[in-house]
Every structure is written in C-alpha cells, then in structure tokens.
Amino acid sequence: MSHVAVLGAGSWGTAFAKVLGDAGRDVTIWSRRETVAAGIRETGRNPHYFPDVRLPERVTATADAGKAIAGAEIVVLAVPSQTLRGNLADWRPFLESDATLVSLMKGIELGTTKRMSEVVIEAANVPADRVVVVSGPNLAPEIAAGQPAATVAAGIDLRRATLVQDAITTPYMRPYTNDDVVGAELGGAVKNVIALAYGIAEAMGLGDNIKATLITRGLAETARLGVALGADPLTFAGLSGLGDLVGTCHSPYSRNRTFGERLGRGETVEQAQAAVGQTAEGVKSCLAIRDLARKNNVEMPITEQVERVCHEGADPREALTILMTRTTKAE
Numbered sequence: 158m159s160h161v162a163v164l165g166a167g168s169w170g171t172a173f174a175k176v177l178g179d180a181g182r183d184v185t186i187w188s189r190r191e192t193v194a195a196g197i198r199e200t201g202r203n204p205h206y207f208p209d210v211r212l213p214e215r216v217t218a219t220a221d222a223g224k225a226i227a228g229a230e231i232v233v234l235a236v237p238s239q240t241l242r243g244n245l246a247d248w249r250p251f252l253e254s255d256a257t258l259v260s261l262m263k264g265i266e267l268g269t270t271k272r273m274s275e276v277v278i279e280a281a282n283v284p285a286d287r288v289v290v291v292s293g294p295n296l297a298p299e300i301a302a303g304q305p306a307a308t309v310a311a312g313i314d315l316r317r318a319t320l321v322q323d324a325i326t327t328p329y330m331r332p333y334t335n336d337d338v339v340g341a342e343l344g345g346a347v348k349n350v351i352a353l354a355y356g357i358a359e360a361m362g363l364g365d366n367i368k369a370t371l372i373t374r375g376l377a378e379t380a381r382l383g384v385a386l387g388a389d390p391l392t393f394a395g396l397s398g399l400g401d402l403v404g405t406c407h408s409p410y411s412r413n414r415t416f417g418e419r420l421g422r423g424e425t426v427e428q429a430q431a432a433v434g435q436t437a438e439g440v441k442s443c444l445a446i447r448d449l450a451r452k453n454n455v456e457m458p459i460t461e462q463v464e465r466v467c468h469e470g471a472d473p474r475e476a477l478t479i480l481m482t483r484t485t486k487a488e
C-alpha cells in the first residue's frame with residue numbers, strides 16, 4: 158500500500174496524521190518549517206503543536222513537499238483556507254495522476270467566494286470526483302489525545318469516499334461517508350462564524366437561551382445558504398452540520414469560539430489573533446460567506462453581524478440589538 162501525504166503540520170494536520178497512522182497507514186507530513194519536520198522525525202512528536210502526544214511510528218515528516226507527495230495515493234490538504242490556492246500551485250507538479258485529494262479546510266476563499274473543494278479542483282486541475290472532504294466535530298486536541306469522535310468523508314465518488322473512510326477508521330475515530338460535498342463544506346465553514354458569535358455572547362455574559370438561539374438560527378442560515386447552492390438540507394442535521402456547530406460552540410478548544418470571546422471582551426482582531434496564534438477561519442471566511450450569501454440572495458443575519466464586528470469595528474452590543482430588533486417573522 159502506498160503512503161499518505163499530509164500537507165500541513167498544524168493542529169489538525171498533525172492530529173489527522175496520527176489517525177491515519179493508527180489506522181495502519183504510512184504517513185509523511187509536510188511541514189513549512191524544517192524545525193517542525195525535524196522535531197517530528199527525531200522525537201516522534203510535533204514539538205510546536207502537540208509536544209505531549211506520541212505519533213505512531215508509521216508517521217514521519219519532511220519540509221520537502223515533492224518528497225511527501227511523490228507516490229502518495231491519498232494527499233491530505235491541511236493548510237489555512239486562504240493559502241490553499243497558492244500552496245496547490247506549488248504542489249500540483251508532484252501529484253500522482255490518480256491520487257485522491259482530501260480537503261480538511263473549513264473556510265471559503267476571499268474574493269472568489271469558492272468552497273475549498275472548488276479551489277482544489279481549479280488549482281490542482283483535477284476532476285471533482287477525485288476530491289473528498291472530511292468534516293465533522295473534530296477538535297484536534299481531543300483527537301490527538303485519542304478521545305472518541307466521528308466524522309464525515311464526503312465525495313461524489315463513493316469509491317474514493319470509502320477509501321478515505323477506511324484510511325481513517327480507528328477504535329477512536331468513526332467516519333461516515335456522504336455524497337453531499339456542498340453541504341459538508343458549508344456546514345464546516347459557517348459553523349466557524351457562528352462559533353465566533355457564540356464566543357462573543359459568552360464574553361458578554363449572555364444566557365443559555367440566546368446561546369441556544371445562536372446555534373439554532375445559525376444552523377437555519379447555514380442551511381438556507383446550503384440549499385440555495387444545491388446541498389441536501391438533511392446534511393445540516395448531521396455530523397458536519399449540527400454536530401460540528403454544537404461541538405465547536407461548546408468547546409474551550411475551539412479557536413473560533415476563543416477568538417469571539419476575546420472580541421467580546423473588547424480586544425481588537427489583531428490582539429485576538431496574536432493571542433489565539435492558530436488559524437481561526439471564521440474571521441476571514443465571514444466576509445466571503447457574507448458575499449456568497451448576498452450573491453445568492455440569501456439572508457444570513459448572524460454572519461452579517463459577525464462580519465461587522467470583525468471587519469467594520471461594530472460594537473457587539475449594537476450587533477446584538479440589530480439581531481434582536483429585526484422584523485419578526487415565521488420560523
């Protein structure tokens with residue numbers, strides 16, 4: 158069996174490589190930083206992200222993308238959404254002609270408003286059936302610690318979705334297949350925006366009623382956009398929809414929720430980013446999602462307000478007032 162390449166040695170790339178290794182796959186992680194790659198090779202741990210987590214022996218690392226990708230039948234993409242297109246331009250020459258490309262990203266591209274699988278198809282110049290999206294309630298620190306979790310491998314080619322499902326099935330990871338790529342990706346991208354709102358609400362000392370409302374109405378606007386783009390509404394009731402939304406909003410591990418809490422305490426976006434340190438996709442994606450919604454005449458009031466707080470200096474209290482005083486309507 159050929160090896161799996163995991164491109165990106167951050168939080169999720171590292172935890173995902175561990176899952177693959179525990180499922181019996183030989184894995185090569187590509188890290189941008191040679192120090193991280195050397196650390197993984199020499200200590201069997203990612204010194205920067207999970208210094209206490211021992212990676213399986215089958216997992217190694219390199220800072221040479223060509224070496225990581227050559228011969229890989231599965232190539233896992235685990236970089237920030239906004240850098241993916243540029244990264245793929247560099248990696249494209251090394252891809253095997255039948256490799257399955259797995260997208261772990263949960264974002265929408267700024268400017269183009271494209272989903273990550275669309276970016277992969279364009280930038281890697283591959284047909285849509287070669288892309289599988291993995292998305293679900295998958296907070297990386299829990300998975301790295303071997304806590305049980307489930308996820309979705311979504312692809313229009315069931316054979317490839319099943320290939321990925323098999324490659325990540327372990328006693329602590331239970332993947333389901335799904336053919337709704339659009340639904341899986343939108344669930345993952347929009348939940349980050351709603352988690353920002355949830356974190357803001359938490360920091361403002363708001364109660365459980367309104368936090369439950371944010372989750373429920375956040376899911377409603379996610380599904381509205383999804384249906385307009387061709388997703389199956391039922392996908393939003395599944396792991397990549399409600400599951401991920403609830404998991405992320407509730408978890409202190411969530412970078413998006415934490416980021417929102419910092420904004421809610423009055424920090425600027427720059428201060429919150431410096432403190433969180435890692436990728437909080439919702440901060441940039443809220444802009445792209447808002448634009449995508451407007452293009453498709455879909456109302457996304459929570460996303461609109463998160464964008465105003467993140468990028469237009471709006472006061473969270475004023476944003477809340479706007480949400481609460483919208484025209485009343487049927488559920």
Ligand SMILES: NC(=O)C1=CN([C@@H]2O[C@H](COP(=O)(O)OP(=O)(O)OC[C@H]3O[C@@H](n4cnc5c(N)ncnc54)[C@H](O)[C@@H]3O)[C@@H](O)[C@H]2O)C=CC1
Pocket residue numbers: 165166167168169170189235236237238240244261262263264295296297298434435436438
């Ligand atoms: N961490 C988590 O729990 C989960 C994350 N995700 C998604 O996975 C994607 C990756 O997130 P994480 O690994 O968590 O982020 P991270 O911030 O922990 O790691 C990002 C990695 O990308 C690298 N990177 C940054 N800029 C780059 C560039 N210009 N070119 C190449 N590499 C670059 C960083 O050095 C780092 O290794 C995001 O879309 C996130 O939403 C999905 C599920 C779970």
Ligand SMILES: O=C(CO)COP(=O)(O)O
Pocket residue numbers: 263293294295296297349352401404405410411412413414436437438
């Ligand atoms: O996507 C995630 C969990 O499923 C991780 O969420 P954060 O990016 O907010 O940490």
